[in-house]
Amino acid sequence: xxxVRVLFYFMSFIAIVSxxxxxxxxxxxxxxxxxxxxxxxxxxxxxxxxxxxxxxTQVVIYVGGILVLIIFAFMLSGKETxxxxxxxxxxxxxxxxxxxxxxxxxxxxxxxxxxxxxxADNLGWVKDSIATNNTITxxxxxxxxxxxxxxxxxxxxxxxxxxxxxxALVGAAHLSRKEAKx
Amino acid sequence: MITLTDFLVVSVMLxxxxxxxxxxxxxxxxxxxxIELILNAAILNLVAFGKHDSVNNSGQIFAxxxxxxxxxxxxxxxxxxxxxxxxxxxxxxxxxxxxxx
Numbered sequence: 185x186x187x188v189r190v191l192f193y194f195m196s197f198i199a200i201v202s203x204x205x206x207x208x209x210x211x212x213x214x215x216x217x218x219x220x221x222x223x224x225x226x227x228x229x230x231x232x233x234x235x236x237x238x239x240x241t242q243v244v245i246y247v248g249g250i251l252v253l254i255i256f257a258f259m260l261s262g263k264e265t266x267x268x269x270x271x272x273x274x275x276x277x278x279x280x281x282x283x284x285x286x287x288x289x290x291x292x293x294x295x296x297x298x299x300x301x302x303x304a305d306n307l308g309w310v311k312d313s314i315a316t317n318n319t320i321t322x323x324x325x326x327x328x329x330x331x332x333x334x335x336x337x338x339x340x341x342x343x344x345x346x347x348x349x350x351x352a353l354v355g356a357a358h359l360s361r362k363e364a365k366x
Numbered sequence: 367m368i369t370l371t372d373f374l375v376v377s378v379m380l381x382x383x384x385x386x387x388x389x390x391x392x393x394x395x396x397x398x399x400x401i402e403l404i405l406n407a408a409i410l411n412l413v414a415f416g417k418h419d420s421v422n423n424s425g426q427i428f429a430x431x432x433x434x435x436x437x438x439x440x441x442x443x444x445x446x447x448x449x450x451x452x453x454x455x456x457x458x459x460x461x462x463x464x465x466x467x
Contacts, residue, residue: 186367188367188368189367189368192368192372196372196376199376199380200376200379200380200383203379203380203383203384203403204383206387206399206403207383207386207387207390207400212393212395212396215396215399216395216399219399219402219403222403222406223406226380226406226409226410229373229376229410230409230410230413230429232368233368233373233410233413233414233416233417234417235413235416235417235425235426235429237426237430238409238413238426238429238430238433241430241433242409242433245433245434245436245437246402246406246433246436246437249437250402250436250437250440253440253441253444254395254398254399254440254444256444257395257444257447257448258395260448260451261395261447261448261451261457280390281390283389284386284389284390285386285390287385287386287389288382288383288385288386288389289382291381291382291385292378292379292382295378295381295382296375296378299371299374299375299378300371302374303371304369304370304371304374304415305369305370305371309418310370310418313418313419313420314418318418318419318420318421319417319418319420320417320418320419320420321420324420326420326423326426329420329421329423330423330426330427330430333422333423333427334427334430337422338424338427341428341431342431345431345434345435348435348438349434349437349438352438352439352441352442353438353441355442355445356441356442356444356445357445359442359445359446359448359449360445360448360449
C-alpha cells in the first residue's frame with residue numbers, strides 16, 4: 185500500500201467521521217466547529233486529487249468566509265437556539281430520527297450501487313485521456329493553465345458567476361438591513 | 367494510485383450524511399451545514415474527474431465556480447435566517463408557519 189493511499193484513507197476517514205459527528209451531535213457550536221475539520225480534510229482530499237489550487241480556494245473561501253459567516257449568524261441568533269437544544273435532550277429521539285436515517289441509508293445503498301456499477305475507472309473518455317497522456321501528473325503545475333482557461337475558454341461562465349455574486353451580495357445586504365419603522 | 371471509485375465512494379458517504387442532516391435537523395443553521403456537505407460532495411466529484419483533463423481543466427474550474435456559488439448561497443441564506451430569527455425568535459423551520467402579512 186503506497187503512502188498516497190494511506191494518506192487518502194486517513195483524510196477520508198477524518199472527513200467522514202467528523203461529518204458524522206457534526207450530524208449526530210446535539211450541540212450546535214460543536215457541530216459548527218467540527219465542520220471546520222471536515223472542510224480541512226476535504227481540502228486534503230482535493231490535494232490528493234491533484235487539484236491544489238481548488239484546495240487552497242476551499243480553505244480560503246469555505247474556512248475563511250463561509251464558516252465565519254455561519255458563526256456570526258449563530259452568535260447573532262443567540263440564546264434561543266441553545267434553549268431548543270436543551271429541550272430536545274430529554275426527549276426520546278431515535279424514533280423521530282428514524283425516517284431520516286432510513287432515507288439516508290436507502291440513498292446510500294442506491295448510490296453505492298450506481299457508483300460500483302458505473303465503474304468510473306474504465307469509462308471511455310477516462311481511458312482515452314490516460315492513453316493520450318491527458319491525465320494530470322503529480323509534478324505538473326496546473327495553476328497557469330487554469331488561469332489561461334479561466335480567461336479564454338470559460339470567460340462567459342466566469343462573468344455570469346461574477347454578476348450572480350454581485351446580485352447575491354446586494355441581496356444579502358438588502359435582506360439583513362434594519363426595516364424602516366412604519 | 368487512488369482510483370476514481372474511491373473518491374466517488376467518499377463523496378457518496380458525504381452526500382448521505384448531508385441528506386440526513388437536512389431531513390432530521392430542527393435548526394436552520396445545521397440544515398445549512400448539511401447543504402454545504404452535499405455541495406462539497408459534488409465538488410469532490412468534479413475535482414476527482416477533473417484529474418483526467420489536463421488541457422481544459424474543466425473539472426477544477428467548475429469546482430471553483432461551485433465554491434463561489436456556495437459562498438453566495440450561504441450569504442443569502444444566513445441573511446434570511448437572521449431575518450427569520452428577528453421576526454419569530456426561533457430558527458426551527460418547523461415552527462415558522464406564516465408568510466409576511
